[in-house]
Amino acid sequence: MPKLNLNRVEMPRQEPKKRGKNFQEVAMGYTPGMAKEEALRCIQCPKRPCMTGCPVMVDIPDFVKALSEGNLPEAVKALKRKNALPGICGRVCPQETQCEAVCTLAKKGAPVAIGRLERFVADWERTSKPETSPAPETPPAPPSGKKVAVVGSGPAGLTAAADLAKLGHAVTMFEALHVPGGVLMYGIPEFRLPKEIVRNEVDYVASLGVDIRLDSVVGKLATLDELLGDGFHAVFLGTGAGLPMFMNIPGENLNGIYSANEFLTRVNLMKAYLFPQYDTPVKIGKKVSVIGAGNVAMDSARCALRLGAEEVNIVYRRSREEMPARKEELENAEEEGIEFKLLTNPKRFIGNDKNWVTALECYQMELGEPDASGRRRPVVKPGSEFIMETDVVIVALGTTPNPLIAQTSKGLETTHHGTVVADEVTGRTKKPGVWAGGDIVTGAATVISAMGAGKRAAADIDKYLRS
Amino acid sequence: MYKILEREDLTSNVHAYRIEAPAVARKARPGQFVVIRVDENGERIPLTIADWDEQEGSVTVAVQEVGTTTHRLAELKTGDAIANFVGPLGLPTEIEHYGTVVCVAGGFAVAVVYPIARALRQAGNKVISILGARNKSLLFWEDELRSVSDELIVTTDDGSYGRKGLVTEPLKELISVDKKVDRVIAIGPSIMMKFCALTSKPFGVKTVVSLNPIMVDGTGMCGCCRVSVGGVTRFACVDGPDFDGHQVDWDLLLARQRTYIDEEKLSFEQWLQKHAAAVK
Ligand SMILES: Cc1cc2nc3c(=O)[nH]c(=O)nc-3n(C[C@H](O)[C@H](O)[C@H](O)COP(=O)(O)OP(=O)(O)OC[C@H]3O[C@@H](n4cnc5c(N)ncnc54)[C@H](O)[C@@H]3O)c2cc1C
Ligand SMILES: Cc1cc2nc3c(=O)[nH]c(=O)nc-3n(C[C@H](O)[C@H](O)[C@H](O)COP(=O)(O)OP(=O)(O)OC[C@H]3O[C@@H](n4cnc5c(N)ncnc54)[C@H](O)[C@@H]3O)c2cc1C
Ligand code: SF4
Ligand code: SF4
Ligand code: FES
Numbered sequence: 001m002p003k004l005n006l007n008r009v010e011m012p013r014q015e016p017k018k019r020g021k022n023f024q025e026v027a028m029g030y031t032p033g034m035a036k037e038e039a040l041r042c043i044q045c046p047k048r049p050c051m052t053g054c055p056v057m058v059d060i061p062d063f064v065k066a067l068s069e070g071n072l073p074e075a076v077k078a079l080k081r082k083n084a085l086p087g088i089c090g091r092v093c094p095q096e097t098q099c100e101a102v103c104t105l106a107k108k109g110a111p112v113a114i115g116r117l118e119r120f121v122a123d124w125e126r127t128s129k130p131e132t133s134p135a136p137e138t139p140p141a142p143p144s145g146k147k148v149a150v151v152g153s154g155p156a157g158l159t160a161a162a163d164l165a166k167l168g169h170a171v172t173m174f175e176a177l178h179v180p181g182g183v184l185m186y187g188i189p190e191f192r193l194p195k196e197i198v199r200n201e202v203d204y205v206a207s208l209g210v211d212i213r214l215d216s217v218v219g220k221l222a223t224l225d226e227l228l229g230d231g232f233h234a235v236f237l238g239t240g241a242g243l244p245m246f247m248n249i250p251g252e253n254l255n256g257i258y259s260a261n262e263f264l265t266r267v268n269l270m271k272a273y274l275f276p277q278y279d280t281p282v283k284i285g286k287k288v289s290v291i292g293a294g295n296v297a298m299d300s301a302r303c304a305l306r307l308g309a310e311e312v313n314i315v316y317r318r319s320r321e322e323m324p325a326r327k328e329e330l331e332n333a334e335e336e337g338i339e340f341k342l343l344t345n346p347k348r349f350i351g352n353d354k355n356w357v358t359a360l361e362c363y364q365m366e367l368g369e370p371d372a373s374g375r376r377r378p379v380v381k382p383g384s385e386f387i388m389e390t391d392v393v394i395v396a397l398g399t400t401p402n403p404l405i406a407q408t409s410k411g412l413e414t415t416h417h418g419t420v421v422a423d424e425v426t427g428r429t430k431k432p433g434v435w436a437g438g439d440i441v442t443g444a445a446t447v448i449s450a451m452g453a454g455k456r457a458a459a460d461i462d463k464y465l466r467s
Numbered sequence: 468m469y470k471i472l473e474r475e476d477l478t479s480n481v482h483a484y485r486i487e488a489p490a491v492a493r494k495a496r497p498g499q500f501v502v503i504r505v506d507e508n509g510e511r512i513p514l515t516i517a518d519w520d521e522q523e524g525s526v527t528v529a530v531q532e533v534g535t536t537t538h539r540l541a542e543l544k545t546g547d548a549i550a551n552f553v554g555p556l557g558l559p560t561e562i563e564h565y566g567t568v569v570c571v572a573g574g575f576a577v578a579v580v581y582p583i584a585r586a587l588r589q590a591g592n593k594v595i596s597i598l599g600a601r602n603k604s605l606l607f608w609e610d611e612l613r614s615v616s617d618e619l620i621v622t623t624d625d626g627s628y629g630r631k632g633l634v635t636e637p638l639k640e641l642i643s644v645d646k647k648v649d650r651v652i653a654i655g656p657s658i659m660m661k662f663c664a665l666t667s668k669p670f671g672v673k674t675v676v677s678l679n680p681i682m683v684d685g686t687g688m689c690g691c692c693r694v695s696v697g698g699v700t701r702f703a704c705v706d707g708p709d710f711d712g713h714q715v716d717w718d719l720l721l722a723r724q725r726t727y728i729d730e731e732k733l734s735f736e737q738w739l740q741k742h743a744a745a746v747k
Contacts, residue, residue: 119498178551215552215553217554217686220556221494240687244690254724255723260650261688261690265684265689269510270683271508277508281508281734354722355722355723402686404687
């Protein structure tokens with residue numbers, strides 16, 4: 001057996017001091033030399049364990065091998081066989097809990113940097129000239145004469161639309177916002193996922209013949225039954241989990257208290273970071289408090305910092321171990337100077353006579369017995385209340401699906417969490433002719449799982465349309 | 468892009484735009500609104516649907532110039548286009564046979580009250596409308612509103628037309644003297660709606676108001692539009708915009724509407740400079 005190389009090639013990143021002041025991408029990507037060096041570390045395990053960690057089963061050893069041989073067109077081909085959006089997944093997949101977690105080299109603490117390699121290959125394809133890109137593997141199927149409505153243009157909708165179009169169906173994609181891409185556009189900030197990459201993927205989907213209708217709120221403009229009666233043979237719902245949760249504690253409607261959705265939408269989608277060149281404002285706090293510790297909280301905190309906040313605190317009721325954010329993003333946030341107030345939970349918000357938030361009153365917490373999620377449950381330390389000054393608060397406690405469509409259509413079963421009930425494999429809902437996938441079914445999850453659901457639903461819709 | 472089929476100046480600073488939006492026109496109902504964006508750099512702002520024509524595929528909005536976006540809109544003419552036009556959003560105004568309904572319209576809101584009064588009349592109600600403005604030059608659509616009302620009372624703050632005074636005075640008379648009012652619908656500036664609600668509250672006459680908090684998406688996704696009604700937080704864009712005026716926390720609404728006054732001022736000053744340069 002050849003000697004294992006356990007030196008994972010680091011990816012260059014912008015200096016923390018500098019990047020804390022701009023919205024440019026933090027991670028700068030491998031050079032061709034670095035990519036090849038990292039790819040050569042893969043030992044091409046015959047059993048391909050890494051693939052089982054990927055929700056869409058990317059042929060990891062194949063694309064890594066092609067890359068290690070310097071055959072980039074072949075690497076693109078192998079990668080895109082299973083993943084239509086590698087430039088996005090390479091950047092935002094939680095690789096450390098998916099593909100890289102089960103890489104053989106992970107046992108030695110140095111898994112192959114699959115995500116970074118994926119990103120490198122995708123970026124190479126995007127920036128190299130079209131004539132060097134490989135031709136699509138399979139030509140599009142002849143028109144089937146069937147019409148499908150895809151609702152929502154996030155990763156689930158984009159994937160389903162692309163697959164259905166390739167299979168020869170006429171696809172119309174309805175998007176409520178004025179920009180397609182879902183959370184990829186309005187939620188995840190530029191410094192983690194440049195919007196040009198998302199636009200590129202959307203253009204690709206449009207190039208397949210998908211008719212993208214923006215400014216179109218399904219449920220308002222047309223109900224599901226109206227779509228089905230209006231010539232659509234099937235509907236795929238990929239409307240995500242966009243309804244923000246609040247804490248329901250006193251003072252939550254004070255000025256300066258945002259849901260993460262509102263804050264990130266103002267900053268990313270409406271480009272408030274370029275105000276007043278762009279018309280949409282956002283409050284730039286001096287002392288910003290972000291409640292929660294998931295990816296959404298990290299993104300909010302790091303946006304607030306980049307807008308010019310002097311101090312940004314993450315307020316989280318559990319301890320470091322339980323934080324749901326990706327490790328890499330947590331470290332990035334820490335390096336940039338975000339502070340963590342752990343085992344801390346707000347009791348109420350305090351405001352001034354102009355209704356502006358001025359402080360949080362918090363409890364100190366301690367960890368008790370494990371709860372249903374297996375994590376130790378935080379409990380209030382009696383008499384531990386203390387005051388934390390703040391002038392902007394961002395509540396990032398999670399989201400649930402928007403009830404708009406379920407409310408306006410009969411026969412769509414939902415759970416008490418508001419998620420739509422759909423078959424795990426096929427995405428079929430209880431309503432005939434309607435499929436669903438992504439965050440609308442699972443609740444807030446990941447880009448790659450939403451894509452996987454879109455893919456599986458597209459395959460099942462195709463089967464249904466042809467039977 | 469959504470084409471402006473016609474722009475009409477209703478007063479010196481209120482303009483009506485008939486906009487090509489066939490899909491919205493097919494579904495519009497009284498009391499619903501749209502969210503528009505003028506261009507790529509623009510903010511998303513909500514505007515109530517004033518009228519629609521399914522045949523023509525058009526929706527009309529009436530807009531009062533207040534800040535950057537509404538002034539940018541005022542620069543556009545018939546034949547121009549705006550970047551985005553989303554709707555119909557929010558729940559329609561409840562229209563039933565109530566008996567006698569008083570519709571109060573403050574300022575530019577006459578355009579919003581008009582389709583509601585029309586629908587109420589069609590549902591068999593006796594409609595008494597009160598139209599109020601600061602002065603005569605700010606009044607428009609008086610005849611339109613009269614044509615869908617059994618009775619119309621016009622007030623101006625300075626007495627330059629109609630009755631001198633605020634809309635709350637005839638409202639109070641109608642409720643207290645006639646005592647036959649079954650419902651009040653009051654739409655206009657928040658402060659006017661607040662005082663209409665305060666006027667009718669002692670008499671227990673249900674008063675519906677159309678709330679206008681700051682919004683972003685208008686689909687329930689951001690929570691920017693939260694208002695407190697009966698002590699419960701509601702999202703005005705999906706749970707409203709109509710609410711029971713007696714239950715609304717008006718002070719909270721008024722305070723939240725002022726969230727960005729510093730930024731709005733800065734943005735508007737910048738617009739004024741650009742505009743002045745362009746006019747030169
Ligand atoms: C700030 C943030 C950071 C994240 N970071 C990561 C990360 O690092 N890695 C990761 O894997 N995942 C991350 N996620 C999660 C990930 O983005 C989501 O799981 C994923 O986007 C879900 O995809 P989706 O297609 O189901 O829905 P979405 O991306 O939510 O897209 C749904 C689309 O449907 C539209 N829509 C909603 N209702 C209607 C309607 N009635 N009519 C028409 N259109 C409608 C919405 O406007 C939206 O565009 C993050 C999420 C957020 C919010
Ligand atoms: C449901 C609803 C229906 C409305 N219908 C109409 C209408 O039919 N005609 C009309 O002229 N106006 C209407 N408005 C008010 C209109 O949206 C504001 O006048 C407009 O947004 C002001 O934008 P601006 O940039 O010109 O002014 P700015 O200087 O930005 O703001 C002036 C004031 O308008 C309010 N405002 C600012 N931004 C928003 C926003 N994004 N959403 C809501 N309010 C905001 C604030 O209270 C602010 O202080 C409605 C508002 C709501 C919520
Ligand atoms: S798509 Fe995500 S999980 Fe799958 S191989 Fe790529 S980075 Fe790993
Ligand atoms: S498990 Fe790791 S080393 Fe093995 S083939 Fe996959 S990427 Fe290469
Ligand atoms: S405007 Fe965003 S939730 Fe109402």
